[in-house]
Amino acid sequence: MAKAKPGAKGAGGAPAAGGSGSGVPKGATAPADSFRSPVGCTGAQRGETEFAAWCAEEKVRFPSSRLDVLPDTGRALVASRNIKMGEAVVEVPDDAVLMADNCEIHTILEEYGMTKPADEEILEVQGLIIAVMYEKNLGSKSRWGPYLDLLPDDMTHMPLYWTRADFRELRGTAAYDKMLGRVQHPADAPTQVPMLWAEVIAPFIEEHPDLGLPGGERGYELYRWATCAVASYSFILGDDKYQAMVPVWDLLNHITGKVNVRLFHCPKRHVLQMIATRDIASGEELVNNYGELSNSELLRGYGFVEASNAHNHAQIPVSFVISAARDLLAEEAGGAGASRPAKRQRASASDGAAGNGAIEGAEEEGEEEDPVQRLVKERRRLAQRLGLFPQHHVFKVFAGRPPPAALTALIFTLLASPQQAADLAIQGRRASVAAARSVEASATGGRLKRSGKARRAARSEEEEEADDEAVAEAASKAAVEAASKVALAAAAAALGDGAAGRAAAVRMCRVYDALAERMLRRYGTSLQDDQALLPSYASLPPRRRAALLARLPEKEALAALRAALSGRPMAEQAAVLRASLASGPAAPGGKGAVASSKGAGAGAGEGKGGKGGEAEEKGKGKASGGKAGKGGKGKAGVADVAQAQGQDPFSFGFSL
Ligand SMILES: C[S@@+](CC[C@H](N)C(=O)[O-])C[C@H]1O[C@@H](n2cnc3c(N)ncnc32)[C@H](O)[C@@H]1O
Numbered sequence: 162m163a164k165a166k167p168g169a170k171g172a173g174g175a176p177a178a179g180g181s182g183s184g185v186p187k188g189a190t191a192p193a194d195s196f197r198s199p200v201g202c203t204g205a206q207r208g209e210t211e212f213a214a215w216c217a218e219e220k221v222r223f224p225s226s227r228l229d230v231l232p233d234t235g236r237a238l239v240a241s242r243n244i245k246m247g248e249a250v251v252e253v254p255d256d257a258v259l260m261a262d263n264c265e266i267h268t269i270l271e272e273y274g275m276t277k278p279a280d281e282e283i284l285e286v287q288g289l290i291i292a293v294m295y296e297k298n299l300g301s302k303s304r305w306g307p308y309l310d311l312l313p314d315d316m317t318h319m320p321l322y323w324t325r326a327d328f329r330e331l332r333g334t335a336a337y338d339k340m341l342g343r344v345q346h347p348a349d350a351p352t353q354v355p356m357l358w359a360e361v362i363a364p365f366i367e368e369h370p371d372l373g374l375p376g377g378e379r380g381y382e383l384y385r386w387a388t389c390a391v392a393s394y395s396f397i398l399g400d401d402k403y404q405a406m407v408p409v410w411d412l413l414n415h416i417t418g419k420v421n422v423r424l425f426h427c428p429k430r431h432v433l434q435m436i437a438t439r440d441i442a443s444g445e446e447l448v449n450n451y452g453e454l455s456n457s458e459l460l461r462g463y464g465f466v467e468a469s470n471a472h473n474h475a476q477i478p479v480s481f482v483i484s485a486a487r488d489l490l491a492e493e494a495g496g497a498g499a500s501r502p503a504k505r506q507r508a509s510a511s512d513g514a515a516g517n518g519a520i521e522g523a524e525e526e527g528e529e530e531d532p533v534q535r536l537v538k539e540r541r542r543l544a545q546r547l548g549l550f551p552q553h554h555v556f557k558v559f560a561g562r563p564p565p566a567a568l569t570a571l572i573f574t575l576l577a578s579p580q581q582a583a584d585l586a587i588q589g590r591r592a593s594v595a596a597a598r599s600v601e602a603s604a605t606g607g608r609l610k611r612s613g614k615a616r617r618a619a620r621s622e623e624e625e626e627a628d629d630e631a632v633a634e635a636a637s638k639a640a641v642e643a644a645s646k647v648a649l650a651a652a653a654a655a656l657g658d659g660a661a662g663r664a665a666a667v668r669m670c671r672v673y674d675a676l677a678e679r680m681l682r683r684y685g686t687s688l689q690d691d692q693a694l695l696p697s698y699a700s701l702p703p704r705r706r707a708a709l710l711a712r713l714p715e716k717e718a719l720a721a722l723r724a725a726l727s728g729r730p731m732a733e734q735a736a737v738l739r740a741s742l743a744s745g746p747a748a749p750g751g752k753g754a755v756a757s758s759k760g761a762g763a764g765a766g767e768g769k770g771g772k773g774g775e776a777e778e779k780g781k782g783k784a785s786g787g788k789a790g791k792g793g794k795g796k797a798g799v800a801d802v803a804q805a806q807g808q809d810p811f812s813f814g815f816s817l
Contacts, residue, residue, distance in 0.1 A: 195233055199706035200318040201465025202235025208310040215307035219257040223409050225250055226447055234414045237446045244441040251409050251435035259305050259406040261288030266295050287361055289404045293387040298374055308408045316389035318464035330708035333684030334715055335476035336461035344478045345555055358384055393463045413449035417470045420450040457711040466710040473714035476555040477680060485676040486575035487537045494533055544574045547589045547648040548641035560721040566649055566745030569738055572672045573652035585651055589644040596643035597636040604632040642746050649745045656738055666735035670726045677723040688716040
């Protein structure tokens with residue numbers, strides 16, 4: 162077994178800051194294509210022999226690979242012979258996975274609403290965490306003992322274990338925001354650990370002394386460890402999204418762009434499989450794909466970073482976009498602060514670049530509320546109905562790519578004139594109703610065609626319900642897409658030639674500039690500070706190195722956004738806005754937008770972005786098989802739709 166060489170790979174030879182590269186300095190000692198994450202690389206662990214025996218007993222098979230410890234990624238699964246594309250490299254019987262629903266205390270967890278279907282997703286995750294704690298605490302008496310023993314004892318690479326000072330190195334990053342739940346909501350389960358321990362886990366342990374789970378500090382430590390294990394080793398299986406620990410599947414590392422397996426469920430044989438997506442030479446690492454994740458996301462969820470990661474991006478919260486637009490509107494309205502009580506004040510409709518009369522009308526209905534504030538509220542609702550709010554309410558901005566279409570369309574919608582807004586509302590609603598009806602009609606037509614009476618009678622109520630759900634979901638998605646396309650088209654039309662088009666571009670670019678500037682100010686250090694740190698990268702403590710590689714690419718993406726949309730000839734900036742809109746369709750959307758033709762235009766509150774959007778987003782990056790498994794209950798209809806939409810029924814770790 163090859164041994165890791167600790168410290169031998171301080172830095173790789175990835176491109177220096179300024180491009181879409183990692184920011185790891187050039188000229189380091191390691192070969193150009195080699196990089197070892199400063200945190201996260203797992204080492205060897207006792208118990209491999211016992212684990213091998215356990216696998217044999219449980220019929221968990223990985224006949225063409227072996228565990229090894231590699232210099233770049235730490236412990237890994239490595240091909241022990243040449244593997245042909247299409248070969249199953251790992252097989253795990255369904256019942257060898259560990260879930261809240263099949264652990265020894267599943268009936269108790271069920272009483273607490275911590276098994277499927279749980280009232281809240283977070284409780285489902287807590288169910289698995291308690292299951293892991295319980296089984297781990299049973300030691301060799303647990304059916305999963307040898308498996309759990311192979312998980313790393315040391316999880317201190319996960320930011321949940323970082324000191325406050327180390328964690329502050331991440332200030333301003335998506336990892337920091339998400340972990341604290343400050344700008345991005347909800348907070349991660351891992352960072353809610355103290356609260357969840359106090360309110361959910363400790364009372365559970367106290368109420369069940371017979372389970373033998375430790376309380377106090379020991380219990381808390383076990384809980385923290387199990388939380389990290391579930392965060393970085395669990396999978397979400399099937400349409401029903403069972404959160405599960407899948408032995409051996411979880412021994413594969415993630416390397417962006419190097420994935421060579423896909424996940425598959427064989428319902429006939431009841432096994433979860435990993436299938437080679439290409440020929441893999443003996444000695445090569447088997448590589449999974451945890452999703453299209455930036456360094457910030459990898460660090461937050463899995464406790465490691467990459468040197469060169471094409472998925473690096475910055476995350477701009479919708480709330481910041483709204484503030485930036487509100488500031489511009491307030492300024493155009495004559496310096497009215499966003500929270501100042503209303504005075505009658507008008508922006509001139511003929512004021513060219515200074516405004517388009519957006520707040521006209523908004524001020525006429527009420528004297529008390531700040532007209533800008535009220536206008537922004539209305540536009541926010543409109544944008545939401547148009548499906549312009551992204552998954553988790555954050556826009557992803559990549560260096561070297563135009564900003565997301567939905568972001569540009571959102572800015573346009575927030576700044577729109579009263580007439581433009583009214584048109585958007587009407588056209589958006591019409592388009593979404595038509596799109597939803599068309600999906601529903603074709604689903605009904607399809608069912609009529611394929612369902613002879615006998616066949617229909619053979620279908621269970623559950624299958625019918627699943628079909629209905631799938632159609633409703635597809636209709637909702639089509640409705641959202643149609644509405645957001647309307648917004649994209651309207652924004653593109655507003656950017657047309659002539660003075661009005663230029664004025665619109667100037668205003669949108671001003672919002673972009675303010676937004677990027679504000680985002681950049683949120684980090685503890687500037688882009689230049691980080692660039693100046695690069696030459697001493699190798700001498701920094703590991704967590705500081707990891708934090709640098711998480712935040713620098715974010716800053717680069719924001720700086721690139723600013724450079725593209727300010728200080729250049731307006732024609733060039735307008736071209737970037739157009740390219741952004743052309744890169745649509747707008748939003749991953751979500752259930753918060755337009756529901757279906759029945760409820761179209763209802764506006765439906767604060768959409769968190771549908772799960773479908775998330776799955777789709779993750780699925781794109783994965784080598785998902787054409788016929789993915791359903792991981793349990795048969796909901797054929799849902800699976801069909803999921804596949805048609807490119808979703809992947811497997812995802813990794815906590816939902817991001
Ligand atoms: C699902 S486990 C993969 C197996 C793990 N290496 C082990 O031996 O237990 C995920 C963990 O592996 C490590 N990991 C995965 N990919 C990595 C990479 N490219 N570089 C460094 N560590 C990685 C991180 O510690 C992460 O939390």
